[in-house]
Amino acid sequence: MPHDTLALAKTLIGLVLVRDARAGLCAGKIVEVEAYVGNDPASHAYRGQTSRNRSMFLEPFRAYVYRIYGTSFCFNVTAQSEGEGEAVLVRALEPLEGLPLMMERRGTQRMRDLCRGPGRLCQALSIDSNDDGQDLIGSADLYLADARFASPLIRKSKRIGITKAAHRHLRFYERGNPFVSGPKHLNP
DNA sequence: TAGGCGATGCTCT
């Protein structure tokens, strides 16, 4: 798995994020991510390390989980090397395993709404601040797996929901996948 | 089905 943030972002598309909790196993294929790189005003790491973004500066393949808008969590995979503060935000999953559990956590029966959006996928997989800093390779309850799907057709676009450096094309998604989030004009 | 908008609470300045 590459350490370089952009290469990692593309590699993550098609991998499976697995949550093996006491309540049951849930898993989904990653279909949409955004890269947050060095010297990027939109990145939480841009103004240096704080208590909030501490785990973003850990070694690669750790979880960086934070609360956004008071209501939701966002899940990132750290990249580059320790101290750099680069990461890839996972924005959407295609649900594969544990659908009934995800539906229960999300309070909806609609497949498409289970993991479509960063806050939603965290709720569906029960990812919260307890998972911040988690090792995503060695861990047994939250980890990345290679399911060997056919190589997805990856496209890129502007990132979603940010105001700073919004023009940079650092969002990557699987073309044509209905579980990708965001407005239609960003998903050609 | 798509788009607009208000609620939400934490973090940083």
Next chain:
DNA sequence: GAGCATCGCCTAG
């Protein structure tokens, strides 16, 4: 006190 890597509800078509 302002801003925010969002969500769900509501309305229009």
